[in-house]
Amino acid sequence: MVSNNNGEKRPKITLSAAITLDGQIASLTGDNNLSNTEDWRRVHHLRAENEAIMVGSGTILTDDSKLTIKPEYFESGHLIKNPVRIVVTSSGMIPLDSRIITFRPDIPTIIATTKKCSSIKKKExxxxxxxxxxxxxxxxxxxxxxxxxLYKDYKINSLLLEGGSKLNGNMIAEKLIDEIQVSIAPVLGGNGVPFFSLPYAMNSLDQSPFFEILNHKIYGDMIWLNLKIHYKPRSIK
Ligand SMILES: NC(=O)c1ccc[n+]([C@@H]2O[C@H](COP(=O)([O-])OP(=O)(O)OC[C@H]3O[C@@H](n4cnc5c(N)ncnc54)[C@H](OP(=O)(O)O)[C@@H]3O)[C@@H](O)[C@H]2O)c1
Structure with missing residues (x-):
């Protein structure tokens, strides 16, 4: 749990992503096959450490993600608790046969939406x-x-944000991301999907938060960084 300056309590939020060397999370056509086996194992362990996992509707529409934990990445007998799944969609325009809804319906799935979502779709x-x-x-x-x-009514203390670009951008703009775990793959994405689509233009780097490296490691041909976010400008020494 994290308590903001104004006393608001919310889950601790970690953003997880695999990116290209030029900072894209997918190619223009939506190819996001970036992680190797070692990195996927790390991602599934990270999922297991969090009480909730969240994506935007764009990621569901493109990837049809299940957002579950694969037991093959754990030792046999390890007790795995799948995190609550959350989809952010103002319009509710995700298909009812999306795998996040149909696969493992025993795992709770929350549709976070607005009044724009029709009452018929809400009922469905x-x-x-x-x-x-x-x-x-x-x-x-x-x-x-x-x-x-999520913190108050669902007792969720930790949340893993798994994209995509627009949700990452709006979450960081709202200062709602505490840490990032990112793996960089040795390829270019070209003019693909950026890691963050910010809802505003930045005129100077002083407007950027800065990212403190807490840890780093090589996973096969990828490099993993664990970053803490400070919502103030970087000072170069
Ligand atoms: N490499 C990786 O680690 C990784 C991980 C995840 C995703 N991806 C890639 O990311 C791409 C999808 O990214 P995306 O930017 O198109 O979609 P996205 O960020 O997953 O979803 C954005 C959508 O979420 C809904 N939304 C509702 N409230 C929002 C809010 N406050 N802020 C932001 N979004 C809100 C909106 O749709 P509504 O109209 O439904 O409201 C919006 O269009 C895919 O290509 C996927 O493969 C890569």
Whole structure:
């Protein structure tokens, strides 16, 4: 759990991603096959350390992610608890046959949406066993409000953010990311999908938070960084 300056409590939020050397999370066509086996093992262990895992609707539409933990990455007999799955979608326009809804319906799935989502679609999500959380009037889900509800009503203390680009951008703009675990793959993405699509233009690097390296490691042909985010400008010594 993290307590903001104004006393708001929310889960500790870690952003996880695999990126290209030029900072893309997928190619223009949505190819995001960046992680090697060692890196996937690390990702699945990271999922197991968190109480919730969250993505934007764009990631569901492109990847049809299941967001579950694969037991093959753990020693036999290891007790695995899958995190609660959360999809952020203001419009509710994700298909009802998305794997996050149909695969392992015993794992809780929360659809975080707004009043833009039709009452018919809300009912269909509920009928499929999902929970529906209304977070604002739109046009986008109020992320700060969502985090407070997750902590207060769902007792979620830790959350893994797994993209995509727009959700990463808006989460960092709201100062809602505490740490990043990123693995860099030795390829270029070209004019693909950026790691962060910020909701504003930055005129100077002073407007950027700075990222303190807490840890780093080589995983096969990838390099992994664990970064702590400071929401103040970097000072170069
Ligand atoms: N390499 C990696 O580690 C990695 C990981 C994850 C994803 N990806 C890639 O990322 C790409 C998808 O990224 P994306 O930017 O298109 O989609 P995204 O960030 O996954 O989802 C964005 C969508 O979420 C909804 N949303 C609602 N409230 C929002 C808010 N406050 N802030 C931001 N979004 C909000 C909006 O859709 P509604 O209209 O539904 O409201 C928005 O269009 C895919 O190519 C995927 O493969 C890569």
């Amino acid at each position: 999500f509920l009928r499929k066993g999902c929970e529906v959380l209304l977070c604002g009037e739109g046009p986008l889900v109020n992320l700060r409000h969502l985090m407070m509800i």
